[in-house]
Amino acid sequence: xxxxGEFELIRRFLAPLATAAGAGGLEDDAALIDPPQDRxxxxxxxxxxxxxxxxxDGPPGLVARRLLRTNLSxxxxxxxxxxxxxxxxxxxxxxDDPWLEGFAAGLAADQEEFAVSLLGGDTVGTPGALxxxxxxxxxxxxxxxxxxxxxxxxxxxxxxxGDGHFGLQAVRGELDAxxxxxxxxxxxxxxxxxxxxxxxxxxSDGLVADLGHICRASGVGAVVDxxxxxLSAEVAALGAGARLDALSGGDDYELVLTAPESAAIxxxxxxxxxxxxxxxxxxxxVALARRGYQHD
Amino acid sequence: xxxxGEFELIRRFLAPLATAAGAGGLEDDAALIDPPQDRxxxxxxxxxxxxxxxxxDGPPGLVARRLLRTNLSxxxxxxxxxxxxxxxxxxxxxxDDPWLEGFAAGLAADQEEFAVSLLGGDTVGTPGALxxxxxxxxxxxxxxxxxxxxxxxxxxxxxxxGDGHFGLQAVRGELDAxxxxxxxxxxxxxxxxxxxxxxxxxxSDGLVADLGHICRASGVGAVVDxxxxxLSAEVAALGAGARLDALSGGDDYELVLTAPESAAIxxxxxxxxxxxxxxxxxxxxVALARRGYQHD
Numbered sequence: 001x002x003x004x005g006e007f008e009l010i011r012r013f014l015a016p017l018a019t020a021a022g023a024g025g026l027e028d029d030a031a032l033i034d035p036p037q038d039r040x041x042x043x044x045x046x047x048x049x050x051x052x053x054x055x056x057d058g059p060p061g062l063v064a065r066r067l068l069r070t071n072l073s074x075x076x077x078x079x080x081x082x083x084x085x086x087x088x089x090x091x092x093x094x095x096d097d098p099w100l101e102g103f104a105a106g107l108a109a110d111q112e113e114f115a116v117s118l119l120g121g122d123t124v125g126t127p128g129a130l131x132x133x134x135x136x137x138x139x140x141x142x143x144x145x146x147x148x149x150x151x152x153x154x155x156x157x158x159x160x161x162g163d164g165h166f167g168l169q170a171v172r173g174e175l176d177a178x179x180x181x182x183x184x185x186x187x188x189x190x191x192x193x194x195x196x197x198x199x200x201x202x203x204s205d206g207l208v209a210d211l212g213h214i215c216r217a218s219g220v221g222a223v224v225d226x227x228x229x230x231l232s233a234e235v236a237a238l239g240a241g242a243r244l245d246a247l248s249g250g251d252d253y254e255l256v257l258t259a260p261e262s263a264a265i266x267x268x269x270x271x272x273x274x275x276x277x278x279x280x281x282x283x284x285x286v287a288l289a290r291r292g293y294q295h296d
Numbered sequence: 297x298x299x300x301g302e303f304e305l306i307r308r309f310l311a312p313l314a315t316a317a318g319a320g321g322l323e324d325d326a327a328l329i330d331p332p333q334d335r336x337x338x339x340x341x342x343x344x345x346x347x348x349x350x351x352x353d354g355p356p357g358l359v360a361r362r363l364l365r366t367n368l369s370x371x372x373x374x375x376x377x378x379x380x381x382x383x384x385x386x387x388x389x390x391x392d393d394p395w396l397e398g399f400a401a402g403l404a405a406d407q408e409e410f411a412v413s414l415l416g417g418d419t420v421g422t423p424g425a426l427x428x429x430x431x432x433x434x435x436x437x438x439x440x441x442x443x444x445x446x447x448x449x450x451x452x453x454x455x456x457x458g459d460g461h462f463g464l465q466a467v468r469g470e471l472d473a474x475x476x477x478x479x480x481x482x483x484x485x486x487x488x489x490x491x492x493x494x495x496x497x498x499x500s501d502g503l504v505a506d507l508g509h510i511c512r513a514s515g516v517g518a519v520v521d522x523x524x525x526x527l528s529a530e531v532a533a534l535g536a537g538a539r540l541d542a543l544s545g546g547d548d549y550e551l552v553l554t555a556p557e558s559a560a561i562x563x564x565x566x567x568x569x570x571x572x573x574x575x576x577x578x579x580x581x582v583a584l585a586r587r588g589y590q591h592d
Contacts, residue, residue, distance in 0.1 A: 029370035030340035044326035128424020
C-alpha cells in the first residue's frame with residue numbers, strides 16, 4: 001500500500017492543520033474547546049461516503065472542501081460562527097499519499113478562508129468505501145433553531161436554488177455548466193444570514209423538504225410562490241421543469257429562513273396549519289413529483 | 297431492504313436517546329452544548345469499522361456500548377466527566393431493524409450508566425463496511441494532557457493490563473475466558489482516576505505504546521517494572537509470554553498515569569531521556585517483540 005502508516009499520516013498531513021492550541025498538536029486523547037464568552041457552543045456533523053455523497057473520482061481537494069463547507073453551512077443555519085472541526089477518515093487501500101496531500105491542501109485552503117482549525121479526529125483503514133466525517137464547532141450569541149417559525153413570518157432564501165442539484169449533473173458530465181459544477185463542489189456557507197431569523201435551515205435536502213422540516217418543528221404551514229424562487233441564469237435557461245426540480249433537488253447550501261424581515265430574498269409566507277404549498281404565478285397549487293432529496 | 301428509511305430510523309431508534317435539551321429532539325441542523333461553568337469542554341472521537349475494530353457478527357448492543365465506552369475512556373484520560381455524544385452511522389444493506397433496535401438498546405443502557413445523552417449525528421447508507429463514529433463531549437476543571445510527565449514522577453495503571461487483548465481472543469473463540477470477552481466488549485472508563493495526574497492516556501494502543509506517547513509528548517523516558525504490572529488471574533494463568541503480550545496488546549482501556557502520587561497501581565517511574573524501558577525481576581531490560589498495537 002503506497003500510503004504512510006497512521007502515525008506518519010497524521011504527522012505529515014493532519015498535524016500541520018491543527019493550528020489551534022486546543023488541538024494539542026493532535027497528541028492527546030481528546031481536544032479542548034473554549035467557546036468565546038457569552039456565546040453558546042454549536043456542533044454539527046456530516047458523514048459522506050464515496051459514490052453515495054460524492055463522486056469517488058472527485059479531486060481530493062474539492063472532496064475535502066465540500067465536506068468541510070457542508071458542515072459549516074449547518075453552523076450558519078444556526079446563526080453560529082465557525083470555531084474548528086474534527087475529522088474522521090476511514091480510508092480504503094486505494095487512497096495514496098498524493099490523494100491525502102490534495103485532501104489536506106483543500107482543508108488548508110478552507111481553514112484559511114473560514115478561520116478554523118483542525119482540532120482532532122481519528123484515522124482508520126477500511127475494507128469498504130471511503131467514508132469521511134467532519135464534526136464542526138461554532139459559537140452563537142442567539143442560536144436559531146427550526147422550531148421558531150410563526151404564522152405571519154415571511155419565508156426567505158439566501159440565494160439561487162438548484163445550483164447544487166444541477167451542479168452534480170455537471171460534475172457527472174450530464175450537463176455543460178462549469179460554474180454549477182464549482183457550486184456543487186464549493187458551496188458558500190451563509191454566515192450571518194440567519195441572524196435574527198425565527199427559524200432557519202440549510203436546503204441540503206431541497207427547499208421544499210427543508211422548509212417542511214421547519215414547518216413540522218414549528219407546528220405551522222408555509223406557502224411558497226414558485227415564481228419568486230430565485231434561480232441562477234444557468235438553471236433558469238433549463239426551462240420550466242428545471243424550476244420545479246430546483247425546489248426539490250438536494251445538495252444546495254443556501255439557507256431558508258423565516259422572519260418578519262430579512263435582507264434575503266422573499267419567496268413566501270408562514271401560515272397556520274402544516275406542510276409546504278407551492279403556488280404558481282396564477283396562485284394555483286403546484287403538484288411536486290418529488291418533495292425532497294431521499295436520504296439513505 | 298428490511299430497514300426503516302433515514303427519517304423513520306431516526307424517529308424510532310435515535311430520537312428516544314436524545315434526552316438533553318441541547319439535542320433539540322434531533323430536529324435542528326446542529327446541537328447546542330453548554331459545559332458547566334468554570335469547566336473546560338473536552339471532545340474526542342473514534343471511528344470503528346466492522347471486521348477491523350470489532351467482529352462484524354458481534355451482538356449489536358455490545359458493539360454500541362463498546363463504541364461509546366472507548367470514547368468515554370478518552371474523556372476519562374483527560375480527567376473529564378462525560379456530558380453527551382454524537383453518533384454517525386454508515387449502514388450497509390444487511391443492517392436491519394432488529395439490529396438497530398439492539399444497537400439503540402445498548403446505547404440506552406450506557407446512557408443510563410454514565411448519565412449522558414445523544415446530542416445529534418448523521419445516518420447514511422454505504423455500499424461498504426458498517427462504519428460507526430462516536431464523538432464524545434466532557435468537561436474538566438483541569439484537563440490532563442500527555443505532555444506533563446516529569447522525571448521523578450511515578451508511573452501508574454488503573455487496573456489489570458491485557459484483559460482487552462486476550463478478551464478479543466476469547467470473543468473470537470480462540471480462548472475460553474468469558475469474563476475476558478466481557479471485558480473486551482464492556483471496558484470501564486476510569487472516570488476520576490486521572491485527577492491530579494501530570495499526564496495520562498488510555499492504553500488502547502497497549503501499555504508500552506501509550507506510555508511511549510506520553511514520553512514523546514513530555515520529552516522524557518520511562519522505566520516499567522515488568523513484575524509490577526498487574527494482570528488478571530485469567531491472563532496470569534496464560535504464562536510468562538502472556539505478560540509480555542499484555543504489555544504490547546491493544547484494546548485495553550485502563551489508564552496509564554504519571555504523577556508524584558496516585559491511588560492507582562505503581563508500575564515504574566519517569567526518567568530523563570526518551571522511550572520506554574521494561575525491566576525484568578532482576579532489573580535487566582526486556583526485549584519486546586512488538587511495542588504496540590499497529591493501527592491501520
